[in-house]
Amino acid sequence: xxxxxxxxxxxxxxxxxxxxxxxxxxxxxxxxxxxxxxxxxxxxxxxxxxxxxxxxxxxxxxxxxxxxxxxxxxxxxxxxxxxxxxxxxxxxxxxxxxxxxxxxxxxxxxxxxxxxxxxxxxxxxxxxxxxxxxxxxxxxxxxxxxxxxxxxxxxxxxxxxxxxxxxxxxxxxxxxxxxxxxxxxxxxxxxxxxxxxxxxxxxxxxxxxxxxxxxxxxxxxxxxxxxxxxxxxxxxxxxxxxxxxxxxxxxxxxxxxxxxxxxxxxxxxxxxx
Amino acid sequence: xxxxxxxxxxxxxxxxxxxxxxxxxxxxxxxxxxxxxxxxxxxxxxxxxxxxxxxxxxxxxxxxxxxxxxxxxxxxxxxxxxxxxxxxxxxxxxxxxxxxxxxxxxxxxxxxxxxxxxxxxxxxxxxxxxxxxxxxxxxxxxxxxxxxxxxxxxxxxxxxxxxxxxxxxxxxxxxxxxxxxxxxxxxxxxxxxxxxxxxxxxxxxxxxxxxxxxxxxxxxxxxxxxxxxxxxxxxxxxxxxxxxxxxxxxxxxxxxxxxxxxxxxxxxxxxxxxxxxxxxxxxxxxxxxxxxxxx
Numbered sequence: 001x002x003x004x005x006x007x008x009x010x011x012x013x014x015x016x017x018x019x020x021x022x023x024x025x026x027x028x029x030x031x032x033x034x035x036x037x038x039x040x041x042x043x044x045x046x047x048x049x050x051x052x053x054x055x056x057x058x059x060x061x062x063x064x065x066x067x068x069x070x071x072x073x074x075x076x077x078x079x080x081x082x083x084x085x086x087x088x089x090x091x092x093x094x095x096x097x098x099x100x101x102x103x104x105x106x107x108x109x110x111x112x113x114x115x116x117x118x119x120x121x122x123x124x125x126x127x128x129x130x131x132x133x134x135x136x137x138x139x140x141x142x143x144x145x146x147x148x149x150x151x152x153x154x155x156x157x158x159x160x161x162x163x164x165x166x167x168x169x170x171x172x173x174x175x176x177x178x179x180x181x182x183x184x185x186x187x188x189x190x191x192x193x194x195x196x197x198x199x200x201x202x203x204x205x206x207x208x209x210x211x212x213x214x215x216x217x218x219x220x221x222x223x224x225x226x227x228x229x230x231x232x233x234x235x236x237x238x239x240x241x242x243x244x245x246x247x248x249x250x251x252x253x254x255x256x257x258x259x260x261x262x263x264x265x266x267x268x269x270x271x272x273x
Numbered sequence: 274x275x276x277x278x279x280x281x282x283x284x285x286x287x288x289x290x291x292x293x294x295x296x297x298x299x300x301x302x303x304x305x306x307x308x309x310x311x312x313x314x315x316x317x318x319x320x321x322x323x324x325x326x327x328x329x330x331x332x333x334x335x336x337x338x339x340x341x342x343x344x345x346x347x348x349x350x351x352x353x354x355x356x357x358x359x360x361x362x363x364x365x366x367x368x369x370x371x372x373x374x375x376x377x378x379x380x381x382x383x384x385x386x387x388x389x390x391x392x393x394x395x396x397x398x399x400x401x402x403x404x405x406x407x408x409x410x411x412x413x414x415x416x417x418x419x420x421x422x423x424x425x426x427x428x429x430x431x432x433x434x435x436x437x438x439x440x441x442x443x444x445x446x447x448x449x450x451x452x453x454x455x456x457x458x459x460x461x462x463x464x465x466x467x468x469x470x471x472x473x474x475x476x477x478x479x480x481x482x483x484x485x486x487x488x489x490x491x492x493x494x495x496x497x498x499x500x501x502x503x504x505x506x507x508x509x510x511x512x513x514x515x516x517x518x519x520x521x522x523x524x525x526x527x528x529x530x531x532x533x534x535x536x537x538x539x540x541x542x543x544x545x546x547x548x549x550x551x552x553x554x555x556x557x558x559x560x561x562x563x564x565x566x567x568x
Contacts (some may be wrong), residue, residue, distance in 0.1 A: 107444030
């Protein structure tokens, strides 16, 4: 398994991705520090992220939660001068190591961004784009995955008659669900969501939330959110970040009803942030 | 002066500037067309030029202009787009990259007559080719290449960053992302830049005087063997382009109908650039619609 991720370049997308053994950890973070040049954005955090659950990362802007999220699939590599110390263990492997095959890693740990960012291609091609790169060329197989992932993203009924229209013809909420569909089409193990509903209207927001809850039976989900209600509605565990530190990490009910740390209490009750 | 008056004055000034620019352009086109249009005929376009008698056409010059443009673009577009991709996606910010960028800018602003002299030295004398289409195309490459590099770099940088992130986050490699996401999104801007560069190449005379020469051998348009001296496709033959022809008949022409030939040629040159621009834009928007699935 350890060498697999290092050598794997394509992934068998037909492999079953059901992980029903609850409470098992999928990611172990040990003393993770993230720097942008001289500045330290995340100060040595450690936490376990559970399989098949929704983990919410909350905290005021600039607290390091998005930086942490983006380090899990190495998107921070794109930012010049950024580097990380410590470990994030996934399948027994430190994914922060130099020799990790970042491309293979991102197939297993997918990401959905704050602003819907579909490709300027058709709805169909938005989903097949990465599949084709992963080596799936057969039309019938592609059709099947497109339908399946659009169904799983609760978008199929709205777009099935116009799969070949531009993705830009969709509404913002539909675009975001398309971005989720395109991520789950790759059958990742983990899905990272960076404030996925913050740019959407309330109805689209609710649809995306329902979808996230739905997805956790097949995927492990880590979500960054500014919206306290959202965190309490959809997550199983919540981590509260402040100034680059992990202040408190516990079951969501516990965090929202009876937090152990005063700062958490102040934040969730809206006294700052 | 209150802000509303200032706003009105600013609006007025900008409208005036726009009108002046449009008027100059319209006046220029009008002048060229009125003077030249009456000389354009099927014969004018399809007969070879004459050195002494009246009634010569511009057949070879017109062909040479397009052919040199084609060869130049064949060399500059792949290399220029490649250079632009390097500058936008791979070059690490720093002194070396800044130096390369400065070189590119200086290169693109060199006077074309200087590039012509350079071309004479290198592509004509050092290579021993004499005046050739290839020599002319390479001289044009010297100032065309930086333009394409710069345009491509700007076009790629203008592609929203989140598209690139979206593709990389799906486990797609950098190169495949460039090929399938970034370049298609940058395509309309790259095309516009290439058209502008092509317009400059098409109308260029100074850089070609000493590289492609002032003469054209007797061409046989039925001869498609690119190694034959009479073949229009031979890239190792001298070739006078339309722009050079306008210059040469005006300065050293012995023909009695200099006025007719130069005015007609000027009109043909302008119309060609115009058609070329419109066609390229139309084709570009067709391709763009195909790849982005917009109707």
